[in-house]
Amino acid sequence: MTLIDDSRLERPLPAPIKKVLETMFAAYSQVIVKSEFGEGFSGSRVFLVRSLREDGRSELPSVVKVDEIDRIKKEWRAYQDCIRNRLPGVAGISDTPVYPPDNQYGGLRYPLAGDGAFNVVSLQDYCRQASIDDIGYVLERLFKSLEKIWEQKNFQPEFRLHTAYDSFLHPNLLIECTAALTEATLRDLSPNTVQKQSRPHQIGDGIKLSGFQVVRVSRKSRSVVLDMPSHLPNAYRLQVQSVPNIDAFKVGQIMPSLTGRVKQTREGALQELAKEIVGPGVDVTAVSLPRSNGDSLPNPLVALPQLLNKSFDAYTACIHADLHLGNVLVEPESRNIHLIDFVNAREDHVLRDFLNLELAVVNRQLPAAFDKAELIPKRIIPFYERLHCALRYPGQVSPPPGLEKPFALLRTIRKAAAHYLCKQNEWGEYYAGLVFYLLGSLRYDDLKKMPGARQAAFWGAATTLK
Known part of the structure; x- marks a missing residue:
C-alpha cells in the first residue's frame, strides 16, 4: 500500500482524497505532498507531489488535482475536445484519470513545465515576488x-452576451426544495416558460421546476446547478438546495421535476452586497452612484439587465475559460509556464481568457497594492480611467504611484486582448464582459476575507460602464 505523507500541509488530508492519491500512485511506495495550491474557486484541491519508488529513488514532482468524479470526467472530456495536442509543452494531462471504487472523488495528474526540474509556483505567487x-x-x-488555439477563431455575428455570460453571475434564482407545497400555488418554470413569466420571481414564490439540464452536482451540500439544455441558444442559471435523492442527479441529464420556494433572486443578492460595499446613505437602486468629487457613475446593478441583452460581432475559439492566476504555474528560475485545470475549456468568446486574467489581478493583486500604498479601494476609479487612456495613447500615460505593478499587468493583458477585438480599438465588447466578470466575482466567499477586494470589483464595474 502506498504511504501518503501529508505532514507538510496545514491539515491532514481526508481519507477519500488520500485514496485517490493511493490509487494514482499504486506502483510507488510513498507520495510526499509538498504543498497545496490555493487560488481556485471551484472547490477542487490541487497539490504539488513527489513520488518515491520501491527502491527509495524519487521521481520529479508533478501536480495532482482531486475533485468530485463528475468534475474530473468533465475536465477529461474538455481536455480531449479542446486542449490535447494543441498546446504542446504548455498544457497536458498525464495518463488517464483515476476513480477509486466507492469514492466520490477522482483525480488526474498534470506534467510540470520543464519536467519538474525546478521549483514551481502559481502565477499568483510569482506576481508577488517577481519584477514587472x-x-x-x-x-x-x-x-x-x-x-x-485563439488564432483558430471563428467570426460570430450578433454574439449574444446573455447566452455567454449569464452563468458567471449570481444564479437567477436560488431555490430551496420542499415537497410541502400546494400544486395550485406553484409557478411553472421550465426552458419553455423562462421568457413568459407574468412578473419577476420574488422571495417566497412556490416553483415547479422541470426541463432544465444539470450542470453541477454537489452531493456534500445536496445542491445542484441547472441551466438551459445545451441544444438551446439561451441561458438561465439556477441553483437548487436541499435536493432529495441527490445521488440520482448526473451532470448533463435533464432534471426530474422538483418543487421549492425562491430563497434569493439575482437582483436581491447583488443589492445586498452593494449595500455592504457602498455603505449607508447610498441608494443602490438608483441609476447613478455618487463620487467623492461630486460627479457620478452609472450603477452597474441597474445597467445589468440591459447589458445582458446586448449583442456584438465577436470571435469565438477554443479557450481555457478559467485562466486565472492560480491556473498558470511558473518555474521562477527558467520562467517556463504550464497550464492546469481544463474543466471549463470549450468553444467560447475569445476575450474571456483575458477577462479571467484581468479579474484575477483586480481581485487578488490590486487590493494588496491599494493597502500597501495606503489607498482606499475606491481609487480603482481613477486607476481604471488612467488605464483606459494608456491603451488609447501608448507611452503617454504613467501609472499611479504605488500601483505600477498591477497597472503594468493589466496594460499587458489588455494590449494582448486588443488583437481579438472584433472591431479594432472598439472596447465596448471587452468592457461589457468585464462588467459581468467584476459583478460575478462578488459571489466568491473568499473575497470577503480580502480587505477591499469586493469594493474594488464593484467600483471597477461602475467605472467600466462610464
Whole structure:
C-alpha cells in the first residue's frame, strides 16, 4: 500500500482524497505532498507531489488535482475536445484519470513545465515576488502559447452576451426544495416558460421546476446547478438546495421535476452586497452612484439587465475559460509556464481568457497594492480611467504611484486582448464582459476575507460602464 505523507500541509488530508492519491500512485511506495495550491474557486484541491519508488529513488514532482468524479470526467472530456495536442509543452494531462471504487472523488495528474526540474509556483505567487519585466515576459510567453488555439477563431455575428455570460453571475434564482407545497400555488418554470413569466420571481414564490439540464452536482451540500439544455441558444442559471435523492442527479441529464420556494433572486443578492460595499446613505437602486468629487457613475446593478441583452460581432475559439492566476504555474528560475485545470475549456468568446486574467489581478493583486500604498479601494476609479487612456495613447500615460505593478499587468493583458477585438480599438465588447466578470466575482466567499477586494470589483464595474 502506498504511504501518503501529508505532514507538510496545514491539515491532514481526508481519507477519500488520500485514496485517490493511493490509487494514482499504486506502483510507488510513498507520495510526499509538498504543498497545496490555493487560488481556485471551484472547490477542487490541487497539490504539488513527489513520488518515491520501491527502491527509495524519487521521481520529479508533478501536480495532482482531486475533485468530485463528475468534475474530473468533465475536465477529461474538455481536455480531449479542446486542449490535447494543441498546446504542446504548455498544457497536458498525464495518463488517464483515476476513480477509486466507492469514492466520490477522482483525480488526474498534470506534467510540470520543464519536467519538474525546478521549483514551481502559481502565477499568483510569482506576481508577488517577481519584477514587472519578468512578469511581462511570462505573460507574453503565456499569450504566445495560447495563440495556437485563439488564432483558430471563428467570426460570430450578433454574439449574444446573455447566452455567454449569464452563468458567471449570481444564479437567477436560488431555490430551496420542499415537497410541502400546494400544486395550485406553484409557478411553472421550465426552458419553455423562462421568457413568459407574468412578473419577476420574488422571495417566497412556490416553483415547479422541470426541463432544465444539470450542470453541477454537489452531493456534500445536496445542491445542484441547472441551466438551459445545451441544444438551446439561451441561458438561465439556477441553483437548487436541499435536493432529495441527490445521488440520482448526473451532470448533463435533464432534471426530474422538483418543487421549492425562491430563497434569493439575482437582483436581491447583488443589492445586498452593494449595500455592504457602498455603505449607508447610498441608494443602490438608483441609476447613478455618487463620487467623492461630486460627479457620478452609472450603477452597474441597474445597467445589468440591459447589458445582458446586448449583442456584438465577436470571435469565438477554443479557450481555457478559467485562466486565472492560480491556473498558470511558473518555474521562477527558467520562467517556463504550464497550464492546469481544463474543466471549463470549450468553444467560447475569445476575450474571456483575458477577462479571467484581468479579474484575477483586480481581485487578488490590486487590493494588496491599494493597502500597501495606503489607498482606499475606491481609487480603482481613477486607476481604471488612467488605464483606459494608456491603451488609447501608448507611452503617454504613467501609472499611479504605488500601483505600477498591477497597472503594468493589466496594460499587458489588455494590449494582448486588443488583437481579438472584433472591431479594432472598439472596447465596448471587452468592457461589457468585464462588467459581468467584476459583478460575478462578488459571489466568491473568499473575497470577503480580502480587505477591499469586493469594493474594488464593484467600483471597477461602475467605472467600466462610464
